[in-house]
Amino acid sequence: MTMKIWSCAQPDYIFYNGEVHTVNSTDHVASAVAVVGNHIMATGGDAEIRNLAAEETRQIDLKGRSVIPGIIDAHGHAVETGIFLEGLLVNGMPSIKEMMARVEEKLAAMDPGTWLQGGCWIETQFAEDRMPTRHDLDPVSPDHPVVIERIFAACVANTHALQLAGITRETPDPPGGVIERDPKTGEPTGILQRSAKSLLRKMMPTGTDTASLAGGTVDEIESLARVAMKELVKYGITGTVEAGVGPEMCRAYQNLKSRDELLLRVALMPNWYGFTLTQNMEQMARFIDEFGFYTGYGDDWVRLSGLKMAIDGGLTSKTALKSWEYLGGDPAGEVPLRLDLNKLDGWVKQAHDANWSVGIHVMGDIAIEKAVNAMHRAYQANPAPRLHQLVHAYYPSSDSLDKMREVGVVAAVQPAFIYGEADGYPQLLPEDKQEQFLPLRTFIDAGVTIAASSDTPCAHYNPFWGLYSAVTRKGMQGYQLGTAEAISVPEMLRAMTMGGATLTGEQENKGSLEPGKLADLVVLDRNLSATPDESLRDLEVDLTMVDGRVVYRKGE
């Protein structure tokens, strides 16, 4: 039995007769765990743990089921996910036909004229194997403007929405964007790429648009966060990193905390360079250099994580900054970058010296190298501990991996994208680049900490889909990206728990089931060790506990 404090206290909960994956330094698996107040009291065998019980202790027979530490989704957008949960979440839908049926169903309950906003789809998830257009949407949405986001860089709108925004065959493409048109008629198809999306956004009511969230009211953000939290805890998520926040979102989360309405713990990443459209950079400069808060400020519930930056775009939108070519060649012209690379080192140093960490969105090997070099240089000039991170980091070079290990840069990775996107990679990526995509094995073998995340709503927040894909390297339709980069269930479990705790500097408090740590835990619906790899994606959660309190119980 491992137990160190509260030896005279009586446990509030005991879970026994199961498989308790502690995710401690040796990946020990116990059969029981005791919780006192908001902390883990002890783990061990059934007899010794049940011996601690007092009359009031609630004893839960696991009947062989597994307990794991609370899952930390180390990069995502919970509030934005709330928008699609209120509207329409289309991640993982198998066909355009089904998506349209769901749009119709949803609109039936909405007042005519109100906007329906949904997301996020990718064409390779659909049996039809193409992007949806307004011609799919129009028959089911005659009376409502509808816009449904792609996972990245595009959306589809119906005719009603295009008309409201005044988008016609005469409308020129805005700088950095494309209004896709029918090659025969020249009429818009409903697909709006990159900055063309903003033509629609300015028509949308405040707070229902992802790009204007920074301008949404605190009340609206609070209610979206409530919707999202309620859903995330059903999947065992006890902590999330909310990436890309402005002042209103910080205020909203703090309000929820002060009213004791948080169902899970949140680390906030303020938008910085690469997101200047949604951020007041003058205000940010003062906040970072002068105001006195920095990464780590807060408590176990709400705290500041790193500043969010972005260099390149996406893989499937062919905007990753990389040294190799897509199958069939790359689009003409330079990759559109989201910040001035000549200034990157200076900005990272500015943050580093002001005690802030940065988290940089990088996809391609060149973008990764630029980000890692900037972090490495900042450390060399000022070797103070920081929590710099890369977000996505699909193709790290061995030089980048060496430097990441050397200075302790964590990679916030999304095996969920393998699940959502891999089925389309045979058309996009040369075979060796499929194999090397999101190289989890390589990261671990190089000694780099990985923190698993969903990037919800870009991928579905179901963490067991990510677990399935990290282990099998398969997409939702079954396409496999080779197995050289596959990792084991315990390795991925660590990335889903301790990984996120390490990313926010909370590894002493969270991420594993060890005496003294916060009582964030999950009871799965089955025994994890006995679950065949193919069935990992079917895992469900029976109970989620956050801070010693049951926040979700299946069937209630």
Ligand SMILES: [Zn+2]
């Ligand atoms: Zn993101």
